[in-house]
Amino acid sequence: MPRVTEEHRTARRDQILSAAMRCVARDGFHKMTMANVIAESGLSAGAVYGYFKGKNDLIQAIARRAVGGFAADLDTLADGDDQVTLPGALEVVLARARGLTADSEGGLPRIAIHAWSEAARDDEVKEIVRTNIDSIIKSWARVLARARADGNLGPDGDLDQMARSMYSLMIGFALQGLILDDVDEESYLAGFTALLA
Amino acid sequence: MPRVTEEHRTARRDQILSAAMRCVARDGFHKMTMANVIAESGLSAGAVYGYFKGKNDLIQAIARRAVGGFAADLDTLADGDDQVTLPGALEVVLARARGLTADSEGGLPRIAIHAWSEAARDDEVKEIVRTNIDSIIKSWARVLARARADGNLGPDGDLDQMARSMYSLMIGFALQGLILDDVDEESYLAGFTALLA
Amino acid sequence: MPRVTEEHRTARRDQILSAAMRCVARDGFHKMTMANVIAESGLSAGAVYGYFKGKNDLIQAIARRAVGGFAADLDTLADGDDQVTLPGALEVVLARARGLTADSEGGLPRIAIHAWSEAARDDEVKEIVRTNIDSIIKSWARVLARARADGNLGPDGDLDQMARSMYSLMIGFALQGLILDDVDEESYLAGFTALLA
Amino acid sequence: MPRVTEEHRTARRDQILSAAMRCVARDGFHKMTMANVIAESGLSAGAVYGYFKGKNDLIQAIARRAVGGFAADLDTLADGDDQVTLPGALEVVLARARGLTADSEGGLPRIAIHAWSEAARDDEVKEIVRTNIDSIIKSWARVLARARADGNLGPDGDLDQMARSMYSLMIGFALQGLILDDVDEESYLAGFTALLA
DNA sequence: CATGAATGAGTCTTCATTCAT
DNA sequence: TATGAATGAAGACTCATTCAT
Secondary structure, three states: OOOOOHHHHHHHHHHHHHHHHHHHHHHOOOOOOHHHHHHHHOOOHHHHHHHOOOHHHHHHHHHHHHHOOOOHHHHHHHHOOOOOOHHHHHHHHHHHHHHHHOOOOOOHHHHHHHHHHHHOOOHHHHHHHHHHHHHHHHHHHHHHHHHHHOOOOOOOOOHHHHHHHHHHHHHHHHHHHHHOOOOOHHHHHHHHHHHHO | OOHHHHHHHHHHHHHHHHHHHHHHHHHOOOOOOHHHHHHHHOOOHHHHHHHOOOHHHHHHHHHHHHHOOOOHHHHHHHHOOOOOOHHHHHHHHHHHHHHHHOOOOOOHHHHHHHHHHHHOOOHHHHHHHHHHHHHHHHHHHHHHHHHHHOOOOOOOOOHHHHHHHHHHHHHHHHHHHHHOOOOOHHHHHHHHHHHHO | OOHHHHHHHHHHHHHHHHHHHHHHHHHHHHHOOHHHHHHHHOOOHHHHHHHOOOHHHHHHHHHHHHHOOOOHHHHHHHHOOOOOOHHHHHHHHHHHHHHHHOOOOOOHHHHHHHHHHHHOOOHHHHHHHHHHHHHHHHHHHHHHHHHHHOOOOOOOOOHHHHHHHHHHHHHHHHHHHHHOOOOOHHHHHHHHHHHHO | OOOOOHHHHHHHHHHHHHHHHHHHHHHOOOOOOHHHHHHHHOOOHHHHHHHOOOHHHHHHHHHHHHHOOOOHHHHHHHHOOOOOOHHHHHHHHHHHHHHHHOOOOOOHHHHHHHHHHHHOOOHHHHHHHHHHHHHHHHHHHHHHHHHHHOOOOOOOOOHHHHHHHHHHHHHHHHHHHHHOOOOOHHHHHHHHHHHHO
């Protein structure tokens, strides 16, 4: 029978996590210091450590949240009533990515890139990212199946293999958007559409 | 200053850089310690600092080397005599990426991912990566122009915009290859080819 | 204030003290954390602080209980009807020490050693230990007086001075029993008896 | 080919160790802070960590030095030309203990008590202390053998068992000397001698 | 009274960099 | 020019204690 409600705990955890994500977006995982997170969260050191076992635990929570949510729209597309085309589906996803970039938490795509980097050296983060990529590719495969059913995709080709290319197109946009100055959905989509033609 | 000395300097610098790249491939930029680099290079602290101003300088040199070299083959393709198709061009690049992964320096693609992450928080590295992406996209645009000239690509579409998708397909492969277990050039290419159909 | 409440208070205090002694036996005074004591006692932080002013207060209570009780049998011996010999008296005390080692509270001798160590740096604990040693030596002196009266000890020698050696023999056994593997009462007593011969 | 001589390293290590022993004598193992040791040694944090892996390593080195040296005289006695009696041997050892108490490093007996306490909770320190006790008991057994050969000890009794009592008498003196105010070699020896009579 | 979340000063440890030899 | 011992600021984490509920 907790003295403090479960909601309160969740809210506090979220408060810390959001603060930490702002730090990571600004500094990356390894230049994010616990002191910064503590200051940014407005709590005390002890409080933060009451909600997260340590910096590693926090990093994993951040990675989980950062890579999730990119592909939320894909399942909606696959299950929706509208005609599904590849450029149309990609457009929806890119729009989401754009939105996340301007997010209050400081840019999920940016954090996602840090998560990939961390996944390249830490097995626990790697597992988080792997699971996420798998899930997104599965979603893309469903979208492609739907496009094929709608007659907007040729009958040949393994959907999972094709989904990997769609995943690449999606994250490639996120990366280019962060590094280059002149990347916008419209021209990126135009390029992809022209390629398909 | 005699020429041998200059060669000696270059060799030494390379020796340090190679050691540092092994460290980064293993640990990432921020868990790479100068002590590790010093030990791995077999030189002394003072020596390393004689060739690189500091850790930042070293990081930038690593980033430069890591992101370079991915697209060396693209210009060859554009200038060569063989017919150029998109899947064919992508195949060449993926094969190169595969080769680099098993490199003695510990995997350039891995380091490249660390470089993107670092670019997201450090403007000097960002500039290095930006220049590199620009250059690769330019090369892809040349390849696409050649493919169009060869009649293997439709007449419509802005080549630079299309090149961005090709860049995405290329780096998406590198990322998936690092995180997922079952990524191979053949199936990835098959997916891309099916998409084009 | 009703009597039951007072009993309740005493029981609670004891509950905390026992929990704390298990912690000290396991971890020593300084690696014993209040959090551990709180968890081990099954009470809340506030409750524990209601019974003990703080960690120091708890440490002193533990020290008091740990060093007491070692020599309870000595007075019984001095006042009893049986013939008193030195090996016989020592045997009784060693048996008690053995028993305490296996105690539910985790080994009083072990805690006593921690108390000596603490006495070497904290004057309040030092006073507790000093009082206890004085008292045990006094008891030994009474036992020696009785042995002399029984004709089992020569007529010469200051009893208080001799008592100090008996104290040493007693605690030396406790210490050796904790550190060495092959210490048993029988052989230790045999050694002492042979020395006297 | 070290740039700095081995002697220099040894001297530095000793400088740190001595500083640390003063800290332990004053504060005990767990209230000894690395910051104190660093300040007391006059070196920097990094330097200290260059000579000791960490606090644990330092604790073990302190424990090793503190418990050693107590019994150095015993072997000399056993191998010497003078008649050996038990009170005579004990006197030599007590005199040494007295001397160490006033030592520049702050009192080896005091630190030894801390070491026993630590041995009760840390297996590595326990092993150090165990080895030391074993060795002292062995030395006492040699002294007793010599006393017996000299006709100053009865022919019966296992020497190793008797040696344990001698060890107890020795450390009991050290402990009492630290806690009680009125302990001096003379009266302690008188008590022991009277006991033997 | 009881609770246990929150506090924040204090610990140990690392590591980029320098500079006397 | 080369060395590597030394520096010390900065980082992650702990834990005795309090106090709002």
